[in-house]
Amino acid sequence: MEKIGFIGMGNMAQALCGGFIKSGKIEKSSIYAYAPNQKKLNENAKKFGFIPCESLKEVVRNSKTIIMACKPYQIEGVLAEIKGELNEKSLLSIALGWNFEKYSKFLDKSTRIQFIMPNTPAMVGEGVFLFEKTNSLSEDERKDVMDLFASLGVVEELSDNLMGIGGAITGCGPAFVDLLIEAYSDAAVKYGIPRAMAYKLVSQTVLGTAKLQLETGEHPGVLKDNVCSPAGSTIRGVTQLEKCGLRTACIQSIDAIMER
Missing domain, CATH: 1.10.3730.10 (ProC C-terminal domain-like)
Structure with missing residues (x-):
């Protein structure tokens, strides 16, 4: 895959980042990340080899695909700052409650959106990743994204009404x-x-x-x-x-x- 940017670098984002690199499907130099705690971000950058960014706009501008991995309550504030930067980009969200419908209220139609629900066993490569059926990724993009996440466990598509259960x-x-x-x-x-x-x-x-x-x-x-x-x-x-x-x-x- 081309360049990926993480917004947030907590435990789940670290699991994804480390797993993607280990799988060989993406190079360390193609992964960017931003988190408010710059000290911790730089420590993780040394650990995993990704490129740390000093601002939200920097990570979005350097990436083609963005993974929204911050806390759900932070997302509205994040979008207020960068929603224009997300035009023509792919946005993968692993934040609970932020599905395709909710993002569509905030973002331009040119932003391609996919809601993914992960679980903690992803940290040891045995995760389950639920992909919401409704999305706006291109067919090839979605195939590549599913293949990438499958390197860390099982990928399943669920209809929108079954994502809750x-x-x-x-x-x-x-x-x-x-x-x-x-x-x-x-x-x-x-x-x-x-x-x-x-x-x-x-x-x-x-x-x-x-x-x-x-x-x-x-x-x-x-x-x-x-x-x-x-x-x-x-x-x-x-x-x-x-x-x-x-x-x-x-x-x-x-x-x-x-x-x-």
Whole structure:
């Protein structure tokens, strides 16, 4: 891809920047970035090799594709300063709530827009990136952008009306999985396993189980049944989870998000 500019260089932007460079799909010298904290920006520039910019206008003028990676509440102020500079440019936004429709109210029609919802596992190359179906990128641009993000995980397109539930599952989901990891690790510690070892064993079990489902395509219920021997330990644990309402709790956690 041609020159990319980051507005904001927080954890997610760093994950994207580092992953893009590692993938070999873009050179360090083709990545520009601006962030208000210039000291931190320059430290990250040394770490990743991108070119730091001293202003919003500088990063936009040097880039063909802009990735909006600042906090959602900052975006109106950012656009007020640079919206004219974005004419004829591509804008990829990873800021929650700022979809195609919302940007269209602020920007010239010549700005090509794509809303993308990432999640934190992108930091280790195992992210999920949800691309909103409505966009104004050219066909070739969109293909290149999807290919670039696919270097850091799984890319899926969702219709506009499904971006909310998609984001609830993939964006909030890591926190729910972390709760399960912590809980089962606490159980391991309760029965004598050292804390660090407990986290390692549980996290690897989660990772391996997820990979097994993805690679085999088997229904999770089938994989669960494969572990549950008649009158065995696993089915006893499964029965207790059912008594405690695990499935209902999981569904209700998403209901709480969608009904907010």
